[in-house]
Amino acid sequence: LFLADRNILANQAFNAFSAFPEDALVRIAPDEIRKKKKVPKNGSLFFTIFQTFLSGPDGGAVSDGGAVSDGSEPVDPAAPTPGPYFGEYPPDFFDFIVIDECHRGGANDESTWRGILEYFAPAVQLGLTATPKRRDNVDTYAYFGEPVYIYSLREGINDGFLTPFKVRQIATTLDEYVYTPDDTLVEGEIETGRRYEEKDFNQIIEIREREAYRVRLFMDQIDQREKTLVFCATQAHAAAVRDLVNQMKTCADPGYCQRVTANDGALGDQHLRDFQDNEKTIPTILTTSQKLSTGVDARNIRNIVLMRTVNSIIEFKQIIGRGTRLHDGKNYFTIYDFVKAHHHFSDPEWDGEPLEPEPKAGRKPVERPDLVEPQDGKAEYRPRQKVRVKLADGKERTIQHMMCTSFWHPDGTPMSAQQFMEMLFGRLPEFFGSEEELRTIWSAPDTRRRLLDGLAEKGFGREQLAEMQRIIDAEKSDVFDVLAHVAYALAPLTREARADFARVHIHGHFEEKQRAFLDFVLQHYVQVGVEELDQEKLKPLLLLQYHDSLQDALADLGRPEDIGRIFAGFQRYLYQTAVA
Template sequence: MNISEADTRAKFIDPEIQKSGWEDFVIREHYFTDGRKLLGGKRGKRLFVDYLLKYKNVNLAIIEAKRFDKHPTEGLQQAIGYAEKLKVNYVYSTNGKKIYEFDLTTGKGDYIDSFPKPDEIYKRSFDNLTPEKENLLSVPFYLTGDKQPRYYQENAVNKAIEAIANKEDRILLTLATGTGKTFIAFQIVYKLFQKRWNLDNAERRPKILILADRNILADQAINTFNDPFEKDLVKIDGSEIKARNGQVPTNAHIFFAIYQAISEKENIGGYYKQYPADFFDLVIIDECHRGSANEEGSWREILDYFGSTVHLGLTATPKRKDNVDTYQYFGKPVYEYSLKDGINDGYLSPYKVKKIRTNIDSYIYTKDDVVLEGEVEYKKVYKKKDFNKTIIIPKQIDLVAQALLDNINPMEKTIVFCVDQPHALNIRDAINKHKKIADPNYCVRVTSDEGKEGRDLLERFQDNDKDIPVILTSSQMLTTGVDARNVRNIVLVREVNSMVEFKQIVGRGTRLFEGKDFFTIIDFSEEASEKFYDPEWDGLPEEEETGNTGGNTGGGGGNSGGDTGGEPPIVDPPPRPEKIVIELSNGRKLKVIDVETRYIDENGLPLTTKQFLEKLIGFIPDLYDSDAQLRKLWSKPETRDELLQKLADSGIDEEQLESLKILFDAKESDIFDILMHISYTNDIITRKQRAETTRENEPFFEVYENLKARDFLKFILERYEQDGIKELKREKLANLVELNNLGTTKDAAKVFGGLQKLVDAFYKIQELLYAS
């Protein structure tokens, strides 16, 4: 019986769904990702399930629908992968005749007579389904406008709620920077509020403390929580406490604070101690990797005091040796969403890496050089990691600034991470020396020394409606808390020793913005971008790591003085011996010797050109199996686009393909010829040669008696020579007609003897262009 999949669903699967009581709890064709961002505003393949079964606001199962004449479990493996992403335990695969149930918790499957009823799957989906858990999970998300939660946000909220209902008191959520951790925290709090959850089981709303280590983070959270909690929240800071004659506020339900405002300071007791130890039901710690769980950290003293409270930590940083204490304290994350997942799902911006090498990656003093300051060690090799820490070479700084400007578009928002605050000043001055944009605030330094003026410039940089400032130079201040969605370049002119810090720095560029297809990490250092190859760069927590290896920065932040609750001091490394300043001899010419671009594959690894080529060669057999098939696919705009889309879906986009032209010294050639060369060792010819051969095909042109028609077809070849295959898209036809002064498409159709003949000619000339 030849029945389409749509008919199979309508006639056989939908009735079974209704019969099992799912009609009001099913979402058909549920798309749950946006598709990886590609060049030109395009998107990769969006993931979707045929049916999502959702009951009491919890995703429970998916149904994979197959055509009536297909095997019922065809496509099951893909559906299992989708179920793992959606965190559902059951997959049903059916062709309308038979139903197959697969249980992800046991890894087993079998045929069943009918779909289980909603309540049955719901009860089977939880190990310990208490009334409290069911009550909390059933609360729908608080949403305004057309905003909908992303699938991983639902997963994170529900996993945290389950942990709270299971009476767990130390809970961790690990999600990549830019994935909406504040939104997740808000929805958790909203659910708890709606059901009046608290540790006393009393008839009251919970008391919740939300801790951050930056005012900017606390204020961002307050803005998110303000609706609908405006009357229920308060910020614990110096002005609030002063207004209450030195007493902390207690008449609220949601309390925001940065730990510097409430922790103990020199000669001043911590304000947090004015609260009873059991005052709060829940403490949420934002960016908890920054020292909250470190036994020597200032956050830890607050957590210890409120030790009987549920502690929920939020972090973007997976387990590393330099913050293993976070995982010892909270335990394994109840949910984790990686940078790689965020990029592949289309919720974070992809990136590429440019590694720039110069001919002064090390330095040995010679008598022709002049020591302007300090004492140089003779015969010592000063390595790149020593630059601007112990030795300053102004010409090297100048070279870096010039190379930086040469490798970015002038108006792309850029953050430059420097060795320290003086280095950030020197880099800023060098950029201002070589920039082509006249605005005095084109490049500015934003460090703690800049004070309010620096914070004002940072706010302007974050404002996506403002073009200026374009470039910020900094050292430590901008590694976290900078929500600037339009950052296009992250520049490293220093080593990054901490994986935690490296991940935070990269996170400054991951946020999406309209027209932003990717961001670029420009690395002038020796080793920073090599951290991408660390197996733990974007991996899962490793349970075998034990022992407290000491936390990240965040401890000792309580010595800022006063009770204003201002930003924590950004502390640069301890004072070092006087730096050496060297003026190179006039005979020493500095230059960039190599700029290597590495593209990121679907696993998050930067690929060298060789690795990229090997990947492409390995993928080719899935695309075409002969040179004749490749010619046929490439000759038609629609099938050519489909082929390019398949490449893009696997992490090979048009820009990467263009880079192969450089590799083969074939900038004036067609991607088609590169693929033919890689696949079948054909000679690479230029677009000009290909167009000339087509022009010489006199029998083709003689078919068209009207000379204007012949001229138009030759004009298409000229445009192809200049701009390549983008001029051969079907939607380009009307534009080509206009550029050739043929008038409208209707006018051009008359020249060819009809619209269909015009279209046929447009397709035929492409067929000839790629003929053997």
Template sequence: MTSEADTRANYIDPALKAAYWQSCNIIREHYFTDGRKMAAGVRGRRCFVDYLLHKDNRYLAVVEAKKESEHPTKGLQQAIDYAKKLRVRFVYSSNGKQTYEFDLETGKGDYIEFYPTPAELEKRYAGEITDLSQELRNIPFHLEGAMQPRYYQELAVHAATDAIGQGKSRILLTLATGTGKTFIAFQIVHKVFQARWNLDKPGSRRPRILFLADRNILADQAINTFNPYEKDLIKINGKEVRKRNGLVPTNAHIFFAIYQAIAERENIDGYYKAYPSDFFDLVLIDECHRGAANEAGSWRAILDHFSNAVHLGLTATPKRTDNVDTYEYFGQPAYEYSLKDGINDGFLTPYRVKRVRTNLDELVLTSDDLVIEGESAQDIYKVEDYDKKIIVDQRTELVARTLLDHINPLDKTIVFCENQNHALTMRDMINKHKKVQDPHYCVRVTSDEGKVGRELLEKFQDNDKDIPTIITSSQMLTTGVDARNVRNVVLDRTVGSMVEFKQIVGRGTRVFDGKDYFTIIDFRGATNKFYDKDWDGEPEAPEPVTDNLGELGEPGNTGEPEPPAFESEESSPLTDPSVEPPKPRLRVRLGKNRELKVIDVETRYIDEKGRPLTVQEFIERLITQLPGLFKSVDELRQIWSDPDEREALLNKLMQAGFDKEQLAALRHMFEAEDCDLFDLLAFLAFEQPMATRKSRADQVRANAAFFDQYQQEKAQQFLHFVLKRYEQTGVTELARERLPALIELSGLGTTKDASMAFGGKPVHLLTAFKQLQQQLYC
């Protein structure tokens, strides 16, 4: 019987050669994703195409090979999906005897006799690329060591340079948090730098480029990425201007600045005005959603001054409101890559949600409760009122104790609080109940912390350091925190903006070795936004932060005195004596007779669209998968009785999105912790009654004939030991790889000693191990 490999070797390869496709223009078995992260370091299926045809640094076509005995278009739909990801227009599907061509642009397909030649296929794309675009494409990426760009990074760079080559002056790239936007920006700069592209006379000089950010931490991270061009870059700030006796630096090609440092301020002209309006050829705007398109903002004044330059905006997800419309300014994105895509491709970490409810989610004050400050203005306080309308430190303490119970002690964790004072109280309550002695185990990082806060944040971001472990904040850490090993994102604040919510989720998505997922622990119901119609798995950026001091509010970072500023989460003090000061917030100490407790913790796992599944949805999803894995109870029993077949079934369940941890959670939902997973699957698929592990083990123990076939007492003792371990721990004890450990734990000696007890050959030991399992599930 012929295989796909035979089709490739006997039909497709000769046909491509006849169409003048050379090996240098063909990538065979091209894997371009890492596979979705699963539990225990397992990965889902990687996306790959049998053939990827390319020429002049452009992907031109995908070829899908099928067995000669199969229909030629059997794999067409999957090939189309992959072609869309790779931005390929043409897909070919062939069983060798017939070849089908599909054009994604027209949406039509038909059978063809011969493959088009490289020149013919390239001509079909001819209208989409200019000479300059092609020149920029042909410049290799600047890569160090074994580094290779991910497919979407390569496509994003080409999309941007193609747009530059086509003469577009406003370009937008939209990529999820953690996908390497700064790396992409560097490669774009590298290409135009090497091509000596500029707006005056291409080829005559290298371009002058301004990288504009809104926080020092973002600008500094970008500078580190641009390190290969260290001699060609400089940062514009007050310190640099003072070094030049008040003159702005001009002796570089790549300039970095935060807009606060170069914008106009009261009685101070902006540094940007010291540059001729045509000084820069390219302006890169990082996190451009924050106000680049806002006509009233400082961003806009700077961009208007340099309006002749090409403006390239980088953002997580464009913001669209009445006063800031990123699309109106930049146009539609030249390239988009969403959080959903990043997770499914395996380049970002998936998440799970723990929704925590307490008996204080609705609070009615009684005469036993003590009002410490302020006056009560309503009968019922709901979860969204805490730390806005009413402050109850005992509730914050309950949250702190609960989150400590639901995280590993040294897992990096960010706690988002309602405001800076709430973040202080949360920090203090966590430190009150923590088990780790280090004084910096939990710290607050907000704009009030200044230099100390920034230093603690840098240590938190260091993946080689365990301390600080927990950071409490409010809005300051929604962006700009590149901490790859964040395992928990805790929400004890109401999140009104979908924009901000998506960015907060992005804090945990960066990939790190051993990090299979991160957990969103929600105390306020903020994760209900996952069910909002606006949630599509693509993170949007947060509301603009009106913190003129830059990251963590440190004046010294910009090199010049700063005007007073207040973190956007807090109200600024009122200095006008004619304005009545705000009333103090209601602060209450609850009565001693109140019982403060958590009433429910619900764990929800996400589907492929990033939407958490309810318990009912999770079960229904599993039930729909089971018929494809086994057709009857007897078939399931046969599979489950063999450790190798059972492991294969568990792997299939994992690939379908149900790992061992999720299945354990499912047993908890059905109060079946004492049962075997076999019984739960049989119950869900066929409504079979569930048996406990103890009853199964006792049934085997009562079968004297089974044990009597083993003459040596040591052999019988070992089998009884395995039964006991199974009864206590579960089916994991019956895996083939557990056998050496079970031998050692039983006191039987070495594997050789155990083999002697079962007749002298290892195969006899393994046979007995399998027969024991057959007895368990008969």
């Protein structure tokens, strides 16, 4: 028996055992049990969730098919469940039971789920967890005992099973909000003077313009062809973000972005299976709230976007784990962090040793201001109405942001850009001994070409250098800036900034018609890249500028050898130290 607490995990395990004969595998589902009036027993490998086993012939208190209790969102394990289905199996029916994510309730002393494990006591029971924090799982360790096998995060990294990642930390001028009378209160009651913080947004207050700005930010940053997970505050927030993504996407397919939450049921599960299928490109982006934070194996995820707070270090590690899976052609992944979740990396528990169990304090009753006590004595829940605000005209255009990129080892320790590059591509060959020597080599087309050819022979070809540009967010910079940043930690400049500086020198060293041609060359350099400065590009550029008439070019610019000297000679102004 493979026993989990979420359908998504049970289904994933069921599919992972597909190499076994079809008649050996049984997916225990309440609908099938009700249809056949009995639990399935004809098989060898059984897969189900606690909630199904605890439901009964009358539908029970927990059902596989409901919006809240489909095993993807938290449920109340203490809810009464008359006539549980697991009791229809003899206690010794299963020889071996695997409990996935065993830290979540199955071994909890106060959980009715624990009754299932005790009922099947004759079986060997194996608990699996990737979150072995004993302080948080005292009951788990008390029930199962000490782990019989431990494979640590660090071992997984050293064995090459996990990818490093970079974090784009994003802050905006609407990370906090105080209501002002020029804004429109669309719905709810605003608390005058209150400063709404990140934890409040999309829980008790909603500002659509703020969410649209954030979605536009990450959509402009990512490669929209890459698979991406977006974690949202609530299921409603996930739906809103899905709609915004589909409005802003460049892809024509209407199924580009889908929501996968508890309320999406079987359709959401199908979207997830399509997303996990590496042969399929649609859906490309999934939005979720809680459902996909743990246990989901989608190896080709290249981006994780955090649009909700992550308060637990355990949940943060699980979310990061969605991206660290290896896949062909995937060297790293990127986290877009709007909520300062990266602060969890400084938590000493990030990859610390499991802590010794601490005594579990008694639970204190939680006060619920939303619960009112009617006269019949039964508590009644009145959900608080969410506040919706529309920003005043023009305010949306004043929203600003700041981004910062950092690089991280899979174990959560920070890395320099140079260390990150070396981990992915190896150490740069020592073809230049200093920053000044690199500038000199790069300033002339012939020596630059020899350097690029030498780098390509050592595994740093055009694709690798372009990827390095993307990693340090320098797509609008020269390849020189990538090499100088990795080797000497120089801040990259854009090609446009280099061209502007070069034009100042060109004005004082060249004649009017020569300046016009060199300005044309610089425009192509800014738009395309340093390859436009190769010596073999000179003739195509002349033909393009002079409408296929080399005679006109010679008449304006001089003899061929003079034109060659002009073309090669001006390039040193692009890379002079004074540019910085």
